[in-house]
Amino acid sequence: MSDARTIQLPAIAFIGAGSMAGAIINGLASPVVDVEGGIRVTSRSAATAARFAELRGVSAHATENEADANPEAVRGAKLVVLAVKPYQVPDVLAEIAGALEPGTVVASVAAGVTVATMEAAVPASVAVVRTMPNTPAQVGRGVTGVSGGTRATADDVALVRALFETVGAVVEVPESQLDELSTISGSGPAYVFLLIEEFTKTAVAKGFSREQAELLVGHTFLGAAELLAATHEEPAELRRRVTSPGGTTEKAIEVLQAADLSGLFDRATDAALARARELASGA
């Protein structure tokens, strides 16, 4: 039974059931999302497929048990989400191309793999949309970049937006910007977790137990992010309110700024971008 708040989506097939697909599928389990025709998921191993078997409205199949699990999953699906590693995309597309029905939308989450590569591998009647989500999708806090391919209509892009809006915010960008977006929000959660890991080690080194350190650091990150979201103030202003003139924070901030954080983020994201370009060339 659906009401006005229910988001209706057509049958969706996920090819690949790892970290990223798992985050989206868990997000889709929301009671306000109704995937008419259900969610099909495929993985290579039966062990991975078994992790999805109990989810509401999900049927999971493994290629190690069912050689044609991928073409079977996409047959009759309106939306096919490619969530395998970038280097696996060409093989998976070759495997499913013949089973894609005209009007199907293929949405890839794979880093670096271009629209041109994917459009060349599927029938002309199939649209391609490139996306770049991130793992906070699992808790409905994802942010996904979306770029329609040359054959994607406004409705096709809207369908992909609707899928990713069930698990967070969506930003539509030209494909030429998607690799850059990936270096910010696609990889970004890893940067934040690294900061948390390192900051926690510092707290332990200052004499706190691991449990205390995790609480102090975890709540500081969560609290600061929620304060930012709730007040809509600029982060620089919120930082100023912590940094008493002549106080202790000022001294710490001086040390952090001397480390050229913005240069560090520039170099880190440039390295991620260079790798996206390598992936695009099949390396």
Ligand SMILES: NC(=O)C1=CN([C@@H]2O[C@H](COP(=O)(O)OP(=O)(O)OC[C@H]3O[C@@H](n4cnc5c(N)ncnc54)[C@H](OP(=O)(O)O)[C@@H]3O)[C@@H](O)[C@H]2O)C=CC1
């Ligand atoms: N992780 C992230 O934060 C993000 C990842 N991405 C993109 O998502 C994609 C997947 O990454 P991620 O989820 O991290 O990777 P994982 O390694 O966690 O998942 C890959 C999945 O693909 C499955 N698989 C491999 N080969 C096949 C096949 N032939 N048929 C069906 N399923 C297959 C694997 O099955 P099995 O488990 O049985 O081995 C596994 O479930 C990548 O292209 C990446 O660029 C994009 C944004 C963020």
Ligand SMILES: O=C(O)[C@@H]1CCC=N1
């Ligand atoms: O590391 C990767 O290649 C993928 C893309 C963005 C996040 N994870």
